[in-house]
Structures are given as structure tokens and as C-alpha cells.
Amino acid sequence: MTNINPSAGAVEDGAPPDTPGGTSGAGPAVRRTGTSGWRAMLPRWSPKLGVGLGLVVAIALFGVLGPMAVGDPDTVRDIGMTSPGGEFWLGTTQTGQDVLAQLAHATRGSLQIGLLVGVLATLFSAVFGVIGGYVGGAVDEGFSLFSNVMLVIPGLPLVIVIAGFVPVERRGWWTIAVVLAVTGWAASARVLRAQTLSLRNRDYVAAAKVAGEKPWRIISVEILPNLLPLMASQFVFAVILAILSEAGLSFLGLGASNSPTLGTMLYYAQNGFALQYGAWWWFGPPGLVIALFGCGLSLINFSIDEIIDPRLRTVPATGRRARRTAEGGGPRKRKASPAPRRDAFGRDAVLTVENLDVVYRGERPTHAVKNVSLTLGRGEILGLAGESGCGKTTLAYAINRLHRPPAEVTSGTVVFHDRDGTDIDLLALEKEELRAFRWSKLSMVFQGAMNALNPVISIRAQLEDVLTTHRPGMSAEERRERCAEVLRLVGVDPRRLDSFPHELSGGMRQRVMIAMALLLDPQVMIMDEPTTALDVVVQRGILREILRFRDELGFAVVFITHDLPLLLEISDRIAVMRDGEVVEYATAEEIHKRPRHPYTRELLDSFPSLTGERGAFVRTGESGARERTETTVKTVKEAGPR
Amino acid sequence: MTTLEVRGLVKDFSLRSGLRQSRFRAVDDVSFTLTPGRTVALVGESGSGKSTVARMIARLERPTSGEIVATRSDGTRVADRDYRDHVQMVFQDPFASLNPFHTVEHHLARPLKLHGRVKGKADTRREVERLLERVNLTPAGDIAGRRPHELSGGQRQRVAIARALAPGARVVVADEPVSMLDVSIRLGVLNLLARLQREDDLAVLYITHDLATARHFSDDILVMYRGRVVERGPADEVILNPRHPYTRILAAAAPDPEARDRDRLGDALGLKPAGDSALPGDDPGCTFRDRCPSAMEICARRPEDFEVGQGHHVRCRLRPGDDDGARPTGADTTAGRPV
Structure with missing residues (x-):
């Protein structure tokens, strides 16, 4: 994980990326939901969703209200095969039945089947997937075996066998629906089981157990709501599949005998040689309704998928356009003054960053790196300290041009001073040059x-x-x-x-x-929290190696971490970042002995010394002072995004 | 007031790789006592078994053997069905320990109801707000209606602490409660825990890999290494005067701004680089001897506890730091003082 979205402040770092309904794109303070718990579960409005809902609602209304408005679909007249027009808007069949009336009744029939199959299949998959996944052990093995067996049985042949086995006169629409549901739930059950297995190991489930919740309550209150978007998506998919399968079955003559569906309509059109007579109005409308309904539901599914995985949300691709305007003399300042070629210790500079700004485009643009200027000397270890969301990772990525839209460098320069004396403007490198440059001159160790x-x-x-x-x-x-x-x-x-x-x-x-x-x-190595996930003893070993290489190989290191004492120990200079700005930039010695910025002091105070005096904040009545400090920090932090 | 006693705790996990089944002892014979008003820190690196101890105390895992007994101040043992009223846990990751679907109020109201501490809606609401105020989350009425993603990491962890207090817990197990938080708010959360402990006279088990906070926020420290407690004693004693080679290395490895340049001078401790353990999973000897700079042959035998100071025990035959080497203090080398 990288600090993709600093707008989320302290919240985003380490947040589970796949949290259903999690709004890593929305930040912590966008919504004030109050009591409505369902808002986070609803899809966000998008043209796709609009078109999908429009299609589905229109067809559903036609299916529900249509049959009341049209005449009897079965009335036989002696005007067979008339094309649309006049009394019959959609023409008539071979035997003179009104196609529009048939279409209305058929749509209703197909919707009934789709809905019933959707409900049943979702129910089956939830029972077998969620309960099996949560309970585990023998129950899970049994349920898994069962759904796997159901999965490998070829669906359509089984449906044909079952449908053919039921006598024609008893083959109502609900028989078909049950048959389709029984053959269609297994794949969803597997997905739900996998998701449940992951959810049941979440700490909040453990916390509910520790609180003493009963298993059924943990499943229904803690786990199930987080599965809802997934189940909604599976429901929609099951409905599409059911309507299509039913059409297929009916077309083969194995459909419901007593009730009209879009499939039976196609079947009769086929038997009445509609195609041969060129009677497009007979087979066209039912085919079109199936296609449009499926299309509408799929579009809705896109939006549901975005709730399941917020990363799918498309960000307006302003990146490229904005860069182009910038290069055409826009806001980004090109090559302002000649870069200083020496750092503070009189060493040759190897990397100069000047007035760098990085902005995350989006609904609420976030200025992640604000006017940062740094000079990295040859063989220097530069510490970049800051907390999550302060922009330190974004800065590292931008230096190496690894940032991706919506992040965008809006102004500033990054110049690499090669060993042989040439200067390379990193922000101007073309794709191929950039690839050759990265790693060979400047490498990175990621978090x-x-x-x-x-x-x-x-x-x-x-x-x-x-x-x-x-x-x-x-x-x-x-x-x-x-x-x-x-x-x-x-x-x-x-x-x-x-x-x-x-x-x-x-x-x-x-x-x-x-x-x-x-x-x-390489001449420069950028290390982003290289030891955070490691134990102190291992960390010590790695730090020792880094210092040794620096001495032996003479490369420069940008060391990014939140661990200020560690930086004080190993780095030459330290830049303390907060909210995208470098608030203090001085030698490690200076920062250790004479920190100037209050935030630096606060960070230093956050690390009690291992061997030093027990501070006043520790387990004494004065700890209140400490808690107050945190409250003020908190308010400052939250004031930002809100 | 509740005292929690852990006796001879053992946890084995069975590992299956292909057809072979092997046993891995994650926790080996761990004993300690949590008393009201005191904090015990359990320190160790990842994989040392410290979180497994926490999960067993919280009854999320069943011990392979050993006992965990909660006793009321009047000496009666807490029955199994009341256990969760007494013992609660704060989890490491506040981003994972709160259900993203539910409001803060739900997280606090459920344990209140489950443990019968409130009656009716208004009462619940009042109690939830009181809990939130206790953990400095104000305005409580506003916070209660929020969902986890609308809170910062520190605020979430405060909610998690309030949740642990909701059933009226007397023993709180805090499993790395601040390691996922931003550094500038860590001490605030720890101070909050310390204040609540003082106010309610709680018994706290603080699990961490950070020696510095362990020293400052606890009375006693237990150092775990590969499932065993290798050193235990008063916090300052263990940190300032470590006796086990592992504790010494751990203390020496912590970043220290005063110790610039030490890495350039090489490592005086002679620590071997950490690798995978060369020792078999059920080796009876000292688990540290494959990395220990002063390992001896006798270390292949099961190490015993030695008391090296007031309440300060070390499970090492060498007991480095004794000025005159391995002098058996009041005991023969073979007849130490097992605890």
C-alpha cells in the first residue's frame, strides 16, 4: 500500500483495501450519514447506473402494467402475419394474435421466473456459502463438496433432463424456476464462502466473539451486511442468467407449457416460420426485450461492483491533459534557476528537488506535496520523517516519476546530477529514457x-x-x-x-x-519504510548494511520513515514533513539538539527514550497534559480535509 | 477486582505440508499473574507467541494445556459463562477491529446489552455517551452516530478501548494497541489506557514489540522468545539491567540518537544475522542458542529459571551480567529455582 490518497489523512494508511463499502476514495469526512446505515451500501450515481436502471424499470413496468392495458393475447383472428401498424402496434402472429399483447404477458412471465430464480439461488448460495465458510470444519467440507459437485455437473444438460422428466402438463413456470435455481447457485456459493472465510478472520469478528455474541448473530449482524453488495451483484447475475436460460429452454421446447414467457414466444415464432416469412415483428421484440433487460442489469452490476471494490471507481483522466498544458507553458515552471550543485556539507549534489508540487486530482483535489525543495549530496543519507498521509511516499514516487493518475506533478523540478557531470531533468524524460534511468541510476526499495x-x-x-x-x-x-x-x-x-x-x-x-x-x-537509493515490517534486531542488521554500503559504494540514500529516533541515529540531514510541507530541514544533530518547529518537537516527544528518565507523562497524574496535546493535534489534523 | 492467573500455558499448532504433519509449539509453558492496578508487558518479536497468549486469554484460541483462571477479589473463581464480563481485549489494528458497516454506537451498545448493563434505549444511549466521554471522544453524541471510516486511527482505537470497557471488564488484554497508529498519537492512547487503569483499578496485559513503551507503561516485563518467557522482572530492571542475551540484544538494537556511529564501528554484541531457526520445532533446549553469541553445550538441555534479583528471573544458564560469570546463586546449576 502506498499513500495513494493523502486526503484521507490518518485513516487511509493500512486500511483494508477491500473493505466493502469502504470509501478510500471518499475520505473520512465526506458523509455525515447520521442514522441511515444503508447509504454507504448504495451505488454511486453514474451514467451507467442511470441507463441500466432506466432500462430495467421500463421493462419491469411494461411487464407489470402491460398485461392490464392490452387485450387477450390468445385471441385468434383471421388476419395472420400483418406487419405493425393500425390496430396492432406490433403486428400479429401467423394465427392473428396480437404480438404486443403477447409481448406484455411474456415479459411478465419471464420476469417472474427471473425474480424467483434470483431469490432462490441467492438464498441457496448464502446458506451453503456463508454458513459453511463461517462454521468451518466438517460442515464446511460437506457444503463445499456439495457445491463443487453441483458446479461440475453440466448445467444445461441437467436442466434439460430435469425439465424433460417433469411431465409437460405439470411443467409450470415455477417448475422451470426451481430447476434453474437448483442448477445455478453453486458458483455464487463458492464466492461467498471465500469471502466469508476472509471476513471471519477479521478482528471485528474476533471482537464480537470476545464480547460474547452468539454465532448466528455474528453471521447475520457482523458478516452478512458486509456481503450484501456481493450478494446483490450475484442476485442480479442470477436473474439475467435465469431469463436467458429460460429462453433457451423454451426455445428447445422444454419450457413452461402453460404460461407465456419471452422464450415460449420465440419458440412459437420459430415454429410459425417467422424468419422465413420475414415477420421480424414477431421474433424481434421478445429478443430485444431479453437483450435490453440483460444489458440494463449488467450496467447496474457495474455500479454494484464499484461498492465491492471502490478502486474500480474511475477518476476523471485529467492527468495527461493537464501535463500537456503544463508543458506547453502552463503552470509548471520549467528550469527556473540553475540548480545548486553543492549540498550543505559542500558535497556534490546528486539530486536536486526544487519547489515540487504534487496534486491528487479528484472531486476534492488534494495538495499532497507543497513546494518541497531538497538537495541530496553524493553519499548523503537524507531522512524523510513524517506520519501517514504527510506526503512523504508521494514525494518519493514523484521523484522517481512512479506516481500515477490522479496524482500529478503541477510544478517544480527534479534534477539528477550524474557522476559524469550531465544533468538529467527527470520530469522531462520520455518513457524509454525513464525506464533506462530508473533502477540503474536511482533505485527504490518499497514499503x-x-x-x-x-x-x-x-x-x-x-x-x-x-x-x-x-x-x-x-x-x-x-x-x-x-x-x-x-x-x-x-x-x-x-x-x-x-x-x-x-x-x-x-x-x-x-x-x-x-x-x-x-x-x-545506483547513485541514489530511495528507501520507503524499508524496515517497518521487521523486528528491531533484524532492522538493526539491515541498517548496518545500509550504512556500510554508503561508506563503501558511495551512494546516497533517501530514507523514509516515521521513526524519528532511527533517522536521528543514521542520517546526515532530516526533512520533517507534515501535510505535504517540509516544516523543518536541518542536520540530524540540529534536529536532535535544537528542534525549531513545534511539530518536530512533538514528534521527538512521541518516542520515550529506552534508557532515559521516565518522563512526566508516564503513568502519573500528569498524563492529562499528554492527552490534551493529542486532542489538539487531532483537531488540526481533522480540520484539513473537512 | 479480578486477578487473572496463567499457569503453564502451552499452545501447539499442527502444520500440514503435503502429507507430513508436524507440530509447532507457539507457546511453551508460560505462566504469569495479572493483578488489579498493575500492568504487565509481554515483549517479543513477531512470531514469538505473544499474540497467541493474548488470544488464549481472550478465549479465541483453546490452550493445548495449562490453565487460565480469573479470580474475584473475594477469592471465588469466575465461572466460564461470566468470563467475558471480566476479561476483554483491545486488538492491534483499529482499521480491522471495527465493523465498517456499523456505527460507533452499535459497537458499544452490543456489549452493554449482552452483559446486561443497560435497560432500554435511553439508558443505552446515555451509557454509550458516558463511555465515549471516558475515552475522550467528544462530542459523544456526534461520535456515536459515525461509522469507523469517518474516524481517524486514534479515534478508532479509543472506540475499541471503550468497547473493551463496556462489559465492565476488570482485566484488559491490549495486543499491540498502538503499533498501527501514527507516532504522534501513540502516547496519547497509551496514557488513556494508563488513566483508565488507575481509575478502574484494572489489570492490564500490554503486548508490544516496543521496549521503550513497555518500560514506561508497565510495572513488570516478560520477554518472550520463540514461545518461551526468557526473562521477567520489574520494568526498569529488565530494560536497564538485562540479563538474558536475547534481551540485551533487543535493548541494544533499539534506535538511539545518542548512539550515532555505533553501526560504523561494527557490532560489539556479535549477534548472528537472523535467519530461519536451525532448531527443530520440539527441541527441548534453549531456543535462542542458534543465535546466541555465548551459546554453550549445556544450552541444549532444557533451560531453567534463575532468580537474579528481586523478582527478576532469567531463563539462561549463563546469566550474563553476573559480575563473576555463571556463579550459581544459592543453588546448584542443576537445581535452579524453577518457577
Whole structure:
């Protein structure tokens, strides 16, 4: 996870990305729902949803009200096969029946079947999927086996057999509906089971157990509401499938005998040689109603899918357009003043960031990085400190041009000063140049990078892949040698090259990721919380390696973390970020001894010293002071997005 | 007032890989007592078994063997069906421990109703607001109607703490309650826990991997390593005067701004890089000996507890830090003082 959306402030970092109804795109304070609990579950308005609802409602109304408005569909007249017009808006059949009247009754029949199948199939899948998934053990195995068996039985042939087995005179619309429901629930049950398995391990379910809730209540109150969007989507899908299957069955002559449906209408049209006579008005309308109804429901399903997975919500693609205008002399300032080539310690600068602004476009644009200027000296370790949502990750991504829409660099420059003396304007690089540049001159270790290794490819293959891409001239022997070399550098036995990621511990995987970043001998390495997920002892080992490389290989490091004491220990200079701004930028010594900005002081105070005096805030009556401090921070924080 | 006693707690997980089934001992013979008004910190790295201990106390996992007994102040044992009135838990991740579908009020009202602490709607509402005010979430009426995604991480964790208090719990197990929160609000949440503990005379088990907060917020510290408690004692003693090699390494590894340049000088502790354990899952000996800088042959035997100070026990034959080496204090090396 990266800080994709700083607008969500402290809330977004670490939020489960797949929370149903979670609004990672909406921020914490958009809605004031009050008591209405269902608003979060409703799809957001979109043209797709509008068109879909329009189609479905129109057809449903036609099915419900139509039959009352039209005449008897079965009246036989002697004016067979008249084309639309006059008394019969949609013409007549071979035997002179009114097609419009038939269509109205058929639509009603098909809707009935669709609805019943939808309800039954959803019910079956919920019972077998949710209960099995929650209870687990033998019940789950039994239910799973049953639904798997139902899943592998080929649906349509079974339906044909069952439908054919029921005598024609007793084959009403509800028989067909039950048959379709019985054959159609299994796939949904599997999906619901998988989702339930994931939900039942959530902490809030554990919390409900600890509170003493009964299992049935946990299922119905804690788990089921979070499955509702999924079930709604499955319901809609079941309805579409039922209407189509019924049409297919009826077309084969296995449909309901006594009630008209769109399928039976097509069946009679086929038997009456409508196609051969060119009587399009007979088979066209029922086909069109099926198609439009299916289309409408699918469109609605798109919107439901967006509730299940908020990431599907499309963000207006303003990115490219805005950049173009910027390059055409827009707001982004190109190459303002000649970049300072030395850093504060008189070292050559390797990376200069000037007045960088990054904005997340969206309904409420968020200024994630505000006018940030930094200079990274050759061989310097620059600490970037800040809390979640402060823009530190966004800044790192923007430096490497890894940010994606809706994030967008609106102004500022990032210049890389190469070892050979050339300056590279990173923001102006074209695609190919950028790819060649990344990793070979500037590499990155991501937050939680240890999970970024491909689990089915050996360490060796993953490392060599980088070399084959960036150093095509290298021989296989040289590649092998280089891979073993970088692993030795990070303290991993080169014999581990043939291991797969799951065979290594978290600390070792993280070392492998650092080795990968070292492969091409980069001049700058950006490390985004490289040790946060690791234990202190392992972290210590990795920090030691980083410091050693810096001394031996002379590259510069941008080290991003919220752990200020750690930065004070290892970095040369520290930039403290808050709400997208660098509030303090000084040497580690300076920040440690004489922090200027109140926020820096507050961050420093947040880390009680391991060996120092017990502070006044600790377990004494004065702790109230501390709590008050937090309240003020909180208000400041929340004032932002609101 | 309730006292919680944990005796000889063991938890085995069976691992299935292919057809082979192996046993993994996540918690091995852990004993301690939580008393009202005191905080015990359980410290260890991930995988040390500390969260498993928490989940067993909260009755989310069944112990393989051992006992967890809650006793009222009058000496009577808390019956199984009342257990949850007495023992509650605060989970690590406030983003996962609150149901995104439900309001704050739901999260607090349910335990209140379940444990029969309120009657009627107005009473529930009043009690919910009182709980929210106790955890400094004001205006309570406004917060109660919100959903988790409308709250910040710190606010969510306060709701989770209020939820633990709702059934009138006397023993609170806090499993890494602040590790998912922003640094600037961590101390605030810990101070809140400390204040509630003082006010209600709670017994608190604080589980963490952070030695510094463990020292500042607890009275006693237990250090766990691969399922076993390797060192226990008063907080300051364990941190400032660690005796077990593992505790010493842990304390030395914590970031310390005063110790700049130490990494450039190399590691005086001689710690071997962390890797996968070379020891078999049911090895009886010291679980740390594959990484220990001062491992000896005798470490392959089951280590015993030694008292090295007032209430300060260490499960290591070497007891480094003793000025005169491995002098058996009042006991033979083989006849230590098992606790």
C-alpha cells in the first residue's frame, strides 16, 4: 500500500483495501450519514447506473402494467402475419394474435421466473456459502463438496433432463424456476464462502466473539451486511442468467407449457416460420426485450461492483491533459534557476528537488506535496520523517516519476546530477529514457517490499532478470557472478540464490530486495519504510548494511520513515514533513539538539527514550497534559480535509 | 477486582505440508499473574507467541494445556459463562477491529446489552455517551452516530478501548494497541489506557514489540522468545539491567540518537544475522542458542529459571551480567529455582 490518497489523512494508511463499502476514495469526512446505515451500501450515481436502471424499470413496468392495458393475447383472428401498424402496434402472429399483447404477458412471465430464480439461488448460495465458510470444519467440507459437485455437473444438460422428466402438463413456470435455481447457485456459493472465510478472520469478528455474541448473530449482524453488495451483484447475475436460460429452454421446447414467457414466444415464432416469412415483428421484440433487460442489469452490476471494490471507481483522466498544458507553458515552471550543485556539507549534489508540487486530482483535489525543495549530496543519507498521509511516499514516487493518475506533478523540478557531470531533468524524460534511468541510476526499495518478490520464481531468476533488461551486454557468467556478489553484500548466503521467496524469512527477503536495488550500482537509493515490517534486531542488521554500503559504494540514500529516533541515529540531514510541507530541514544533530518547529518537537516527544528518565507523562497524574496535546493535534489534523 | 492467573500455558499448532504433519509449539509453558492496578508487558518479536497468549486469554484460541483462571477479589473463581464480563481485549489494528458497516454506537451498545448493563434505549444511549466521554471522544453524541471510516486511527482505537470497557471488564488484554497508529498519537492512547487503569483499578496485559513503551507503561516485563518467557522482572530492571542475551540484544538494537556511529564501528554484541531457526520445532533446549553469541553445550538441555534479583528471573544458564560469570546463586546449576 502506498499513500495513494493523502486526503484521507490518518485513516487511509493500512486500511483494508477491500473493505466493502469502504470509501478510500471518499475520505473520512465526506458523509455525515447520521442514522441511515444503508447509504454507504448504495451505488454511486453514474451514467451507467442511470441507463441500466432506466432500462430495467421500463421493462419491469411494461411487464407489470402491460398485461392490464392490452387485450387477450390468445385471441385468434383471421388476419395472420400483418406487419405493425393500425390496430396492432406490433403486428400479429401467423394465427392473428396480437404480438404486443403477447409481448406484455411474456415479459411478465419471464420476469417472474427471473425474480424467483434470483431469490432462490441467492438464498441457496448464502446458506451453503456463508454458513459453511463461517462454521468451518466438517460442515464446511460437506457444503463445499456439495457445491463443487453441483458446479461440475453440466448445467444445461441437467436442466434439460430435469425439465424433460417433469411431465409437460405439470411443467409450470415455477417448475422451470426451481430447476434453474437448483442448477445455478453453486458458483455464487463458492464466492461467498471465500469471502466469508476472509471476513471471519477479521478482528471485528474476533471482537464480537470476545464480547460474547452468539454465532448466528455474528453471521447475520457482523458478516452478512458486509456481503450484501456481493450478494446483490450475484442476485442480479442470477436473474439475467435465469431469463436467458429460460429462453433457451423454451426455445428447445422444454419450457413452461402453460404460461407465456419471452422464450415460449420465440419458440412459437420459430415454429410459425417467422424468419422465413420475414415477420421480424414477431421474433424481434421478445429478443430485444431479453437483450435490453440483460444489458440494463449488467450496467447496474457495474455500479454494484464499484461498492465491492471502490478502486474500480474511475477518476476523471485529467492527468495527461493537464501535463500537456503544463508543458506547453502552463503552470509548471520549467528550469527556473540553475540548480545548486553543492549540498550543505559542500558535497556534490546528486539530486536536486526544487519547489515540487504534487496534486491528487479528484472531486476534492488534494495538495499532497507543497513546494518541497531538497538537495541530496553524493553519499548523503537524507531522512524523510513524517506520519501517514504527510506526503512523504508521494514525494518519493514523484521523484522517481512512479506516481500515477490522479496524482500529478503541477510544478517544480527534479534534477539528477550524474557522476559524469550531465544533468538529467527527470520530469522531462520520455518513457524509454525513464525506464533506462530508473533502477540503474536511482533505485527504490518499497514499503513492504519483501512481499513484492514473485513467489513462483527463484531469487536468481528475479535478480538476473534485472540485469538482462538493463545490461544486455552482460554474459551469463558475469550475471551469475554479480548476483552472488550483491547477495554477499547484504549478508545473504549466495547459495540462497536458488531458493524461492517463501523459503526465506521476512528479514532475508527484505535483504534480497535491497540486493536487487544494488544490482546496477545506483547513485541514489530511495528507501520507503524499508524496515517497518521487521523486528528491531533484524532492522538493526539491515541498517548496518545500509550504512556500510554508503561508506563503501558511495551512494546516497533517501530514507523514509516515521521513526524519528532511527533517522536521528543514521542520517546526515532530516526533512520533517507534515501535510505535504517540509516544516523543518536541518542536520540530524540540529534536529536532535535544537528542534525549531513545534511539530518536530512533538514528534521527538512521541518516542520515550529506552534508557532515559521516565518522563512526566508516564503513568502519573500528569498524563492529562499528554492527552490534551493529542486532542489538539487531532483537531488540526481533522480540520484539513473537512 | 479480578486477578487473572496463567499457569503453564502451552499452545501447539499442527502444520500440514503435503502429507507430513508436524507440530509447532507457539507457546511453551508460560505462566504469569495479572493483578488489579498493575500492568504487565509481554515483549517479543513477531512470531514469538505473544499474540497467541493474548488470544488464549481472550478465549479465541483453546490452550493445548495449562490453565487460565480469573479470580474475584473475594477469592471465588469466575465461572466460564461470566468470563467475558471480566476479561476483554483491545486488538492491534483499529482499521480491522471495527465493523465498517456499523456505527460507533452499535459497537458499544452490543456489549452493554449482552452483559446486561443497560435497560432500554435511553439508558443505552446515555451509557454509550458516558463511555465515549471516558475515552475522550467528544462530542459523544456526534461520535456515536459515525461509522469507523469517518474516524481517524486514534479515534478508532479509543472506540475499541471503550468497547473493551463496556462489559465492565476488570482485566484488559491490549495486543499491540498502538503499533498501527501514527507516532504522534501513540502516547496519547497509551496514557488513556494508563488513566483508565488507575481509575478502574484494572489489570492490564500490554503486548508490544516496543521496549521503550513497555518500560514506561508497565510495572513488570516478560520477554518472550520463540514461545518461551526468557526473562521477567520489574520494568526498569529488565530494560536497564538485562540479563538474558536475547534481551540485551533487543535493548541494544533499539534506535538511539545518542548512539550515532555505533553501526560504523561494527557490532560489539556479535549477534548472528537472523535467519530461519536451525532448531527443530520440539527441541527441548534453549531456543535462542542458534543465535546466541555465548551459546554453550549445556544450552541444549532444557533451560531453567534463575532468580537474579528481586523478582527478576532469567531463563539462561549463563546469566550474563553476573559480575563473576555463571556463579550459581544459592543453588546448584542443576537445581535452579524453577518457577
